[in-house]
Amino acid sequence: MRVSSHQYHQNIIRSINQGTTDYNRLSVQLATNQRIAKPSDDPLGSVMLLTLDGELSSIKQYQSNMNDVEYTLGQQETQLTGAVNILNSMQELTTTAADGSMGETEIAALGQQMNVLFPAIVDLLNAKDGDGRYYFSGSLTDVQPFQQDAAGQYQYLGDSNIREVSVSADSNVSSNVVGSDIDPGATFLNQMQTYLNLLTTDPANPSVGDESRTMMDGISSFLQRVTDQLTKVGAIRDSLESIKQGNDDIAVYTQGLRDDISQVDYAETYVKMNESVASYESTLKVYNRVSQLSLFSMI
Known part of the structure:
Protein backbone atom coordinates (compact mmCIF):
# COMPACT_ATOMS: atom_id res chain seq x y z
CA MET A 1 0.00 0.00 0.00
CA ARG A 2 1.38 3.37 -1.00
CA VAL A 3 1.80 5.85 1.80
CA SER A 4 1.88 9.49 0.81
CA SER A 5 4.47 11.85 2.19
CA HIS A 6 1.73 13.96 3.80
CA GLN A 7 0.20 10.94 5.51
CA TYR A 8 3.58 9.86 6.76
CA HIS A 9 4.26 13.28 8.27
CA GLN A 10 0.84 13.30 9.91
CA ASN A 11 1.46 9.89 11.49
CA ILE A 12 4.84 10.97 12.83
CA ILE A 13 3.43 14.21 14.28
CA ARG A 14 0.55 12.27 15.85
CA SER A 15 3.05 9.90 17.45
CA ILE A 16 5.12 12.81 18.78
CA ASN A 17 2.01 14.49 20.23
CA GLN A 18 0.93 11.25 21.84
CA GLY A 19 4.35 10.86 23.42
CA THR A 20 4.15 14.39 24.78
CA THR A 21 0.64 13.73 26.15
CA ASP A 22 1.75 10.49 27.81
CA TYR A 23 4.75 12.18 29.37
CA ASN A 24 2.69 15.08 30.73
CA ARG A 25 0.03 12.71 32.12
CA LEU A 26 2.59 10.53 33.87
CA SER A 27 4.43 13.57 35.22
CA VAL A 28 1.22 14.90 36.75
CA GLN A 29 0.50 11.49 38.27
CA LEU A 30 3.92 11.40 39.90
CA ALA A 31 3.57 14.98 41.15
CA THR A 32 0.06 14.54 42.61
CA ASN A 33 0.22 10.85 43.53
CA GLN A 34 -3.16 10.48 41.80
CA ARG A 35 -3.49 7.91 39.06
CA ILE A 36 -6.96 9.01 37.94
CA ALA A 37 -7.33 12.69 37.07
CA LYS A 38 -10.47 12.25 34.96
CA PRO A 39 -12.95 9.40 34.35
CA SER A 40 -11.42 8.52 30.98
CA ASP A 41 -8.14 7.62 32.70
CA ASP A 42 -9.86 4.57 34.23
CA PRO A 43 -13.68 4.40 33.82
CA LEU A 44 -14.13 1.38 36.10
CA GLY A 45 -11.72 2.77 38.68
CA SER A 46 -13.56 6.12 38.63
CA VAL A 47 -16.87 4.40 39.40
CA MET A 48 -15.28 2.47 42.25
CA LEU A 49 -13.79 5.67 43.67
CA LEU A 50 -17.21 7.30 43.68
CA THR A 51 -18.62 4.33 45.56
CA LEU A 52 -15.78 4.31 48.10
CA ASP A 53 -16.02 8.09 48.57
CA GLY A 54 -19.71 7.67 49.31
CA GLU A 55 -18.95 5.03 51.94
CA LEU A 56 -16.29 7.23 53.57
CA SER A 57 -18.71 10.17 53.58
CA SER A 58 -21.35 8.03 55.29
CA ILE A 59 -18.87 6.89 57.93
CA LYS A 60 -17.93 10.52 58.58
CA GLN A 61 -21.60 11.37 59.05
CA TYR A 62 -22.05 8.41 61.40
CA ARG A 258 -9.38 3.88 47.65
CA ASP A 259 -5.65 4.50 47.89
CA ASP A 260 -4.90 1.29 45.98
CA ILE A 261 -7.15 2.44 43.14
CA SER A 262 -6.32 6.14 43.07
CA GLN A 263 -2.68 6.39 44.05
CA VAL A 264 0.27 5.96 41.75
CA ASP A 265 2.64 3.02 41.67
CA TYR A 266 5.78 5.17 41.58
CA ALA A 267 8.14 2.53 40.20
CA GLU A 268 5.79 1.47 37.41
CA THR A 269 4.82 5.04 36.51
CA TYR A 270 8.45 6.18 36.50
CA VAL A 271 9.37 3.37 34.11
CA LYS A 272 6.45 4.25 31.82
CA MET A 273 7.45 7.90 31.84
CA ASN A 274 11.02 7.02 30.83
CA GLU A 275 9.64 4.77 28.11
CA SER A 276 7.48 7.61 26.80
CA VAL A 277 10.51 9.92 26.78
CA ALA A 278 12.60 7.35 24.94
CA SER A 279 9.82 6.75 22.40
CA TYR A 280 9.36 10.49 21.93
CA GLU A 281 13.08 11.08 21.37
CA SER A 282 13.37 8.11 19.00
CA THR A 283 10.38 9.24 16.93
CA LEU A 284 11.71 12.77 16.83
CA LYS A 285 15.11 11.59 15.58
CA VAL A 286 13.54 9.48 12.84
CA TYR A 287 11.30 12.35 11.81
CA ASN A 288 14.23 14.76 11.63
CA ARG A 289 16.18 12.37 9.39
CA VAL A 290 13.28 11.56 7.11
CA SER A 291 12.22 15.18 6.80
CA GLN A 292 15.68 16.00 5.37
CA LEU A 293 15.43 13.38 2.60
CA SER A 294 14.38 14.25 -0.99
CA LEU A 295 14.60 12.68 -4.40
CA PHE A 296 17.92 14.39 -4.88
CA SER A 297 19.28 12.46 -1.91
CA MET A 298 18.76 9.26 -3.85
CA ILE A 299 20.71 10.39 -6.97
Whole structure:
Protein backbone atom coordinates (compact mmCIF):
# COMPACT_ATOMS: atom_id res chain seq x y z
CA MET A 1 0.00 0.00 0.00
CA ARG A 2 1.38 3.37 -1.00
CA VAL A 3 1.80 5.85 1.80
CA SER A 4 1.88 9.49 0.81
CA SER A 5 4.47 11.85 2.19
CA HIS A 6 1.73 13.96 3.80
CA GLN A 7 0.20 10.94 5.51
CA TYR A 8 3.58 9.86 6.76
CA HIS A 9 4.26 13.28 8.27
CA GLN A 10 0.84 13.30 9.91
CA ASN A 11 1.46 9.89 11.49
CA ILE A 12 4.84 10.97 12.83
CA ILE A 13 3.43 14.21 14.28
CA ARG A 14 0.55 12.27 15.85
CA SER A 15 3.05 9.90 17.45
CA ILE A 16 5.12 12.81 18.78
CA ASN A 17 2.01 14.49 20.23
CA GLN A 18 0.93 11.25 21.84
CA GLY A 19 4.35 10.86 23.42
CA THR A 20 4.15 14.39 24.78
CA THR A 21 0.64 13.73 26.15
CA ASP A 22 1.75 10.49 27.81
CA TYR A 23 4.75 12.18 29.37
CA ASN A 24 2.69 15.08 30.73
CA ARG A 25 0.03 12.71 32.12
CA LEU A 26 2.59 10.53 33.87
CA SER A 27 4.43 13.57 35.22
CA VAL A 28 1.22 14.90 36.75
CA GLN A 29 0.50 11.49 38.27
CA LEU A 30 3.92 11.40 39.90
CA ALA A 31 3.57 14.98 41.15
CA THR A 32 0.06 14.54 42.61
CA ASN A 33 0.22 10.85 43.53
CA GLN A 34 -3.16 10.48 41.80
CA ARG A 35 -3.49 7.91 39.06
CA ILE A 36 -6.96 9.01 37.94
CA ALA A 37 -7.33 12.69 37.07
CA LYS A 38 -10.47 12.25 34.96
CA PRO A 39 -12.95 9.40 34.35
CA SER A 40 -11.42 8.52 30.98
CA ASP A 41 -8.14 7.62 32.70
CA ASP A 42 -9.86 4.57 34.23
CA PRO A 43 -13.68 4.40 33.82
CA LEU A 44 -14.13 1.38 36.10
CA GLY A 45 -11.72 2.77 38.68
CA SER A 46 -13.56 6.12 38.63
CA VAL A 47 -16.87 4.40 39.40
CA MET A 48 -15.28 2.47 42.25
CA LEU A 49 -13.79 5.67 43.67
CA LEU A 50 -17.21 7.30 43.68
CA THR A 51 -18.62 4.33 45.56
CA LEU A 52 -15.78 4.31 48.10
CA ASP A 53 -16.02 8.09 48.57
CA GLY A 54 -19.71 7.67 49.31
CA GLU A 55 -18.95 5.03 51.94
CA LEU A 56 -16.29 7.23 53.57
CA SER A 57 -18.71 10.17 53.58
CA SER A 58 -21.35 8.03 55.29
CA ILE A 59 -18.87 6.89 57.93
CA LYS A 60 -17.93 10.52 58.58
CA GLN A 61 -21.60 11.37 59.05
CA TYR A 62 -22.05 8.41 61.40
CA GLN A 63 -19.17 9.73 63.48
CA SER A 64 -20.76 13.17 63.63
CA ASN A 65 -24.06 11.58 64.68
CA MET A 66 -22.31 9.61 67.42
CA ASN A 67 -20.61 12.75 68.72
CA ASP A 68 -23.98 14.50 68.96
CA VAL A 69 -25.59 11.52 70.71
CA GLU A 70 -22.66 11.14 73.08
CA TYR A 71 -22.85 14.81 74.03
CA THR A 72 -26.62 14.82 74.60
CA LEU A 73 -26.69 11.57 76.55
CA GLY A 74 -23.65 12.64 78.56
CA GLN A 75 -25.41 15.85 79.58
CA GLN A 76 -28.63 14.02 80.42
CA GLU A 77 -26.67 11.50 82.46
CA THR A 78 -25.13 14.36 84.43
CA GLN A 79 -28.55 15.87 85.21
CA LEU A 80 -30.06 12.54 86.24
CA THR A 81 -27.06 11.65 88.40
CA GLY A 82 -27.48 14.97 90.17
CA ALA A 83 -31.16 14.18 90.74
CA VAL A 84 -30.25 10.79 92.24
CA ASN A 85 -27.87 12.42 94.70
CA ILE A 86 -30.53 14.88 95.84
CA LEU A 87 -33.18 12.16 96.06
CA ASN A 88 -30.95 10.07 98.29
CA SER A 89 -30.71 13.02 100.66
CA MET A 90 -34.48 13.54 100.56
CA GLN A 91 -35.00 9.84 101.19
CA GLU A 92 -32.97 10.11 104.39
CA LEU A 93 -34.89 13.18 105.53
CA THR A 94 -38.24 11.54 104.76
CA THR A 95 -37.20 8.44 106.68
CA THR A 96 -36.36 10.65 109.64
CA ALA A 97 -39.75 12.39 109.37
CA ALA A 98 -41.47 9.00 109.45
CA ASP A 99 -40.08 8.41 112.95
CA GLY A 100 -42.98 8.87 115.35
CA SER A 101 -40.69 10.37 117.99
CA MET A 102 -40.10 13.54 115.96
CA GLY A 103 -41.64 16.70 117.39
CA GLU A 104 -43.34 19.55 115.57
CA THR A 105 -40.22 21.70 115.47
CA GLU A 106 -38.08 18.88 114.09
CA ILE A 107 -40.68 18.05 111.43
CA ALA A 108 -40.87 21.69 110.36
CA ALA A 109 -37.06 21.83 110.12
CA LEU A 110 -37.01 18.71 107.95
CA GLY A 111 -39.65 20.26 105.74
CA GLN A 112 -37.54 23.37 105.30
CA GLN A 113 -34.52 21.33 104.28
CA MET A 114 -36.53 19.37 101.73
CA ASN A 115 -38.12 22.57 100.41
CA VAL A 116 -34.59 23.69 99.53
CA LEU A 117 -33.72 20.39 97.81
CA PHE A 118 -36.95 19.83 95.90
CA PRO A 119 -36.65 22.83 93.50
CA ALA A 120 -33.18 21.58 92.57
CA ILE A 121 -34.73 18.35 91.27
CA VAL A 122 -37.22 20.34 89.20
CA ASP A 123 -34.37 22.45 87.82
CA LEU A 124 -32.43 19.35 86.80
CA LEU A 125 -35.45 17.93 84.99
CA ASN A 126 -35.85 21.28 83.21
CA ALA A 127 -32.15 21.55 82.29
CA LYS A 128 -31.14 23.14 78.97
CA ASP A 129 -28.10 22.91 76.73
CA GLY A 130 -25.97 25.86 75.66
CA ASP A 131 -28.40 26.69 72.84
CA GLY A 132 -31.38 26.86 75.19
CA ARG A 133 -32.88 23.51 74.16
CA TYR A 134 -34.46 21.44 76.93
CA TYR A 135 -32.95 17.99 77.39
CA PHE A 136 -36.00 16.10 78.63
CA SER A 137 -38.87 17.50 76.54
CA GLY A 138 -38.61 14.99 73.68
CA SER A 139 -38.82 16.59 70.25
CA LEU A 140 -40.30 19.81 71.71
CA THR A 141 -36.90 21.09 72.72
CA ASP A 142 -38.09 24.70 72.96
CA VAL A 143 -40.75 23.80 75.56
CA GLN A 144 -39.94 23.58 79.28
CA PRO A 145 -40.95 20.01 80.11
CA PHE A 146 -42.20 20.36 83.71
CA GLN A 147 -44.30 23.42 84.47
CA GLN A 148 -46.87 24.44 87.07
CA ASP A 149 -50.37 25.35 85.98
CA ALA A 150 -52.51 28.11 87.46
CA ALA A 151 -53.46 25.85 90.37
CA GLY A 152 -49.82 25.16 91.18
CA GLN A 153 -49.91 21.58 89.90
CA TYR A 154 -46.96 20.27 87.88
CA GLN A 155 -47.59 18.95 84.39
CA TYR A 156 -45.40 17.53 81.68
CA LEU A 157 -45.62 19.62 78.50
CA GLY A 158 -43.05 17.83 76.37
CA ASP A 159 -43.75 14.82 74.19
CA SER A 160 -42.64 11.20 74.29
CA ASN A 161 -40.66 11.22 71.04
CA ILE A 162 -37.32 9.48 71.34
CA ARG A 163 -35.02 10.40 68.47
CA GLU A 164 -33.42 7.46 66.70
CA VAL A 165 -30.08 8.29 65.10
CA SER A 166 -28.10 6.23 62.57
CA VAL A 167 -24.61 5.47 63.85
CA SER A 168 -23.60 2.76 61.36
CA ALA A 169 -24.89 1.13 58.20
CA ASP A 170 -27.24 -1.10 60.18
CA SER A 171 -27.44 0.43 63.67
CA ASN A 172 -29.66 3.12 65.18
CA VAL A 173 -29.55 4.28 68.79
CA SER A 174 -31.84 6.35 70.99
CA SER A 175 -30.35 9.81 71.37
CA ASN A 176 -32.40 11.21 74.24
CA VAL A 177 -34.32 10.51 77.43
CA VAL A 178 -37.83 11.97 77.71
CA GLY A 179 -39.47 13.40 80.81
CA SER A 180 -42.56 11.25 80.33
CA ASP A 181 -40.41 8.20 81.10
CA ILE A 182 -38.87 9.85 84.16
CA ASP A 183 -42.03 11.14 85.84
CA PRO A 184 -45.20 10.18 83.91
CA GLY A 185 -47.85 12.82 84.40
CA ALA A 186 -45.53 14.63 86.81
CA THR A 187 -46.95 12.31 89.48
CA PHE A 188 -43.88 12.35 91.71
CA LEU A 189 -43.42 16.11 91.58
CA ASN A 190 -47.01 16.71 92.62
CA GLN A 191 -46.84 14.04 95.33
CA MET A 192 -43.68 15.57 96.76
CA GLN A 193 -45.10 19.08 96.61
CA THR A 194 -48.23 18.01 98.51
CA TYR A 195 -46.09 16.23 101.12
CA LEU A 196 -43.85 19.26 101.63
CA ASN A 197 -46.89 21.51 102.03
CA LEU A 198 -48.00 19.25 104.86
CA LEU A 199 -44.63 19.39 106.63
CA THR A 200 -44.29 23.15 106.38
CA THR A 201 -47.89 24.23 107.04
CA ASP A 202 -49.06 21.56 109.48
CA PRO A 203 -46.05 19.77 111.03
CA ALA A 204 -48.12 18.76 114.05
CA ASN A 205 -50.61 16.82 111.94
CA PRO A 206 -50.77 13.22 113.22
CA SER A 207 -50.76 11.91 109.63
CA VAL A 208 -47.18 13.12 109.05
CA GLY A 209 -45.74 9.69 109.93
CA ASP A 210 -48.03 7.79 107.54
CA GLU A 211 -47.57 10.39 104.79
CA SER A 212 -43.80 10.20 105.24
CA ARG A 213 -43.85 6.42 104.83
CA THR A 214 -45.99 6.79 101.70
CA MET A 215 -43.59 9.43 100.41
CA MET A 216 -40.67 7.08 101.00
CA ASP A 217 -42.31 4.63 98.61
CA GLY A 218 -42.90 7.46 96.14
CA ILE A 219 -39.25 8.49 96.27
CA SER A 220 -38.16 4.86 95.83
CA SER A 221 -40.36 4.46 92.76
CA PHE A 222 -39.10 7.70 91.27
CA LEU A 223 -35.51 6.75 92.03
CA GLN A 224 -36.06 3.46 90.24
CA ARG A 225 -37.33 5.20 87.11
CA VAL A 226 -34.39 7.62 87.14
CA THR A 227 -31.97 4.74 87.66
CA ASP A 228 -33.56 2.81 84.81
CA GLN A 229 -32.96 5.77 82.50
CA LEU A 230 -29.36 6.07 83.71
CA THR A 231 -28.85 2.38 82.98
CA LYS A 232 -30.30 2.86 79.50
CA VAL A 233 -28.03 5.84 78.85
CA GLY A 234 -24.98 3.93 80.08
CA ALA A 235 -25.77 0.98 77.83
CA ILE A 236 -26.14 3.22 74.78
CA ARG A 237 -22.90 5.05 75.50
CA ASP A 238 -21.08 1.74 75.90
CA SER A 239 -22.48 0.49 72.59
CA LEU A 240 -21.29 3.66 70.86
CA GLU A 241 -17.71 2.76 71.73
CA SER A 242 -18.04 -0.63 70.03
CA ILE A 243 -19.81 0.84 67.01
CA LYS A 244 -17.17 3.56 66.70
CA GLN A 245 -14.42 0.94 66.66
CA GLY A 246 -16.26 -0.97 63.94
CA ASN A 247 -16.72 2.19 61.88
CA ASP A 248 -13.05 3.07 62.29
CA ASP A 249 -12.02 -0.38 61.04
CA ILE A 250 -14.32 -0.06 58.01
CA ALA A 251 -12.99 3.44 57.31
CA VAL A 252 -9.38 2.24 57.38
CA TYR A 253 -10.17 -0.68 55.05
CA THR A 254 -12.20 1.52 52.68
CA GLN A 255 -9.51 4.21 52.59
CA GLY A 256 -6.95 1.52 51.82
CA LEU A 257 -8.99 0.32 48.85
CA ARG A 258 -9.38 3.88 47.65
CA ASP A 259 -5.65 4.50 47.89
CA ASP A 260 -4.90 1.29 45.98
CA ILE A 261 -7.15 2.44 43.14
CA SER A 262 -6.32 6.14 43.07
CA GLN A 263 -2.68 6.39 44.05
CA VAL A 264 0.27 5.96 41.75
CA ASP A 265 2.64 3.02 41.67
CA TYR A 266 5.78 5.17 41.58
CA ALA A 267 8.14 2.53 40.20
CA GLU A 268 5.79 1.47 37.41
CA THR A 269 4.82 5.04 36.51
CA TYR A 270 8.45 6.18 36.50
CA VAL A 271 9.37 3.37 34.11
CA LYS A 272 6.45 4.25 31.82
CA MET A 273 7.45 7.90 31.84
CA ASN A 274 11.02 7.02 30.83
CA GLU A 275 9.64 4.77 28.11
CA SER A 276 7.48 7.61 26.80
CA VAL A 277 10.51 9.92 26.78
CA ALA A 278 12.60 7.35 24.94
CA SER A 279 9.82 6.75 22.40
CA TYR A 280 9.36 10.49 21.93
CA GLU A 281 13.08 11.08 21.37
CA SER A 282 13.37 8.11 19.00
CA THR A 283 10.38 9.24 16.93
CA LEU A 284 11.71 12.77 16.83
CA LYS A 285 15.11 11.59 15.58
CA VAL A 286 13.54 9.48 12.84
CA TYR A 287 11.30 12.35 11.81
CA ASN A 288 14.23 14.76 11.63
CA ARG A 289 16.18 12.37 9.39
CA VAL A 290 13.28 11.56 7.11
CA SER A 291 12.22 15.18 6.80
CA GLN A 292 15.68 16.00 5.37
CA LEU A 293 15.43 13.38 2.60
CA SER A 294 14.38 14.25 -0.99
CA LEU A 295 14.60 12.68 -4.40
CA PHE A 296 17.92 14.39 -4.88
CA SER A 297 19.28 12.46 -1.91
CA MET A 298 18.76 9.26 -3.85
CA ILE A 299 20.71 10.39 -6.97
